[in-house]
Amino acid sequence: MSEVLALKYRPKNFDSLIGQESITQILSLALANKRLSHAYLFSGLRGSGKTSTARIFSKALVCDNGPTNTPCEICENCQMANENRHIDIIEMDAASSRKIDDIRDVIEQTKYKPNVARFKIFIIDEVHMLTREAFNALLKTLEEPPEFVKFILATTDPLKLPATILSRTQHFRFKQIPHDDIVHHLGYILNEEKITYEPDALAMIARAGHGSLRDSLTLLDQAIIFSKSNITSLNVADMLGLLDTKKLDEIFEAIFNEDKNRIIEFIKELESYECEVVLDELIAHVKSKFYTNDAQFSMLISERFFRILSEAKQLLFINADNGFVLGLCLFKMLEAMNIKRVDALISSLEKEKFRSLETPANSTQSINQHTEAASPTKQTQKQPHVPTTKPTSNLETRNMQDETSKADNRYEMLIKELGNRSYDLAKCFQNHVSFISFSDNSLNLKSTASGKDREILRHGFGLIKQFTKEIYGINTKISVEQSIQTQEVKKKSVVEKIKEEIKNTPKQEQIKEMKNSMQNTGLNDKQQELQNVLQSDIIKQAQDLFKPKKIKILPKE
Ligand SMILES: [Zn+2]
8 A cells, every 4th residue: 555545535526525515515506506706715623624625626617517516537627636736726835835925926827817727726725824914915816806716715713814804705614524424434445445444443543533534544544554454443542542442441340340459450550651641532431331321321420420530631731640640530430439329319318308298389479579579679779870750761670670580580490409409498498588689799688587497597508509609600699688677576585585484494493592502502403404594495596696795694583
């Protein structure tokens, strides 16, 4: 095999172009209907078929039967085009000829009629590399070239082109060639070349080619030489410094079997590979297993694995020790197996709990309350900005309503999320906390909770905060306003209660007695009694509310 595959299998017509069906279809139709533009721009990743398409399109223009979407392939023009020696198809690489003088040469050439064909075609590759002066010089010609001139500009970076160039060309965006198309094409070539191969090996080559058919073909050339005409995944893995599929299977098997010793062996073994490549291979493996519905790679476990692997990749960016990152990563994946079990347990418990505790239909009622609570504050906020006379415009009212309903929607979501985690917390939150407003990343709430309810909310605050951040945005802060009214009422009632209790409790009587007959009573008993009083619910509530520095217990008058 003397010729490289990329050249030997360079597509000769639109049908043999890989992975750009919509573009080839549009160009074919344009040729068939003779609706031609004078300048085309092909943009896309390297190796996505831009240059090949430009050459096929040029041939279609110059063919004796042309312009046609099916060049005859036998006329002199077709043959010269196929051999890349057509005098009227001028290819130029703007990466090396980027100066204004180079473009002046091109402009000069456009003034002369084509030598043999009906068109003179200029293919300018990597056009974004041209200097600003060169672009400006090209502009005029690009806008109004002579009848017989066609421009095909190609670039990997269309964003670097001036808008004036973009607006004067018909733009075709070449997408990355799908992985499967590349694998299929590699297989086709190997069959033609009568070379045996393992399908997995081709997938590895295509992955290493990163969507570029040209790069994939270059790697295939190497693989043919490297593996002496029998391409196996082991050979290719060896050649590319990758892990072969069997090894990957073994690693995941060790993780699923929670075989720590085996994993440590793998970590040692993998130290000779490039860490990032190993992580990429592990990710690709998880992805392929997930798509093939492998029972072991459930949604939950795939998501966890993927997150762990992505985190590991991030660690590499901060120059962490490669071997350590890989070890950490594999052990985290092992740990994820535990989480899987715990998660399954939690979700089954939650289902059990919610079956018996379906939330009553009063949620809509409380949401209405939130709306009521929200609107007045919105209005008072807006009022200073609005002139005193007429009521606010329709538009503004609508905006306010939109905002309110949007806020309420999220608030409802917050309650729902809390309910998914803890029914008691959600119920308490719904009963005692109401929505005031959401502005400047601050969720303003009002709480009427006290005593036990307040305790529940305080315990669940971490969870409330977490869901608030998830629903309202990561920077959201919660500001809770304690209802003053209820605080006052509560204070009063607690004071009343304390008075009553102090009056009525036999404990107090006993303390009084104890005080009177101090000498006779054991100190321990007295302390115990005092302790009992201090620990009573009512005193705790009072402490909670007043935050006293000192508590004095007086005998009954
Ligand atoms: Zn022809």
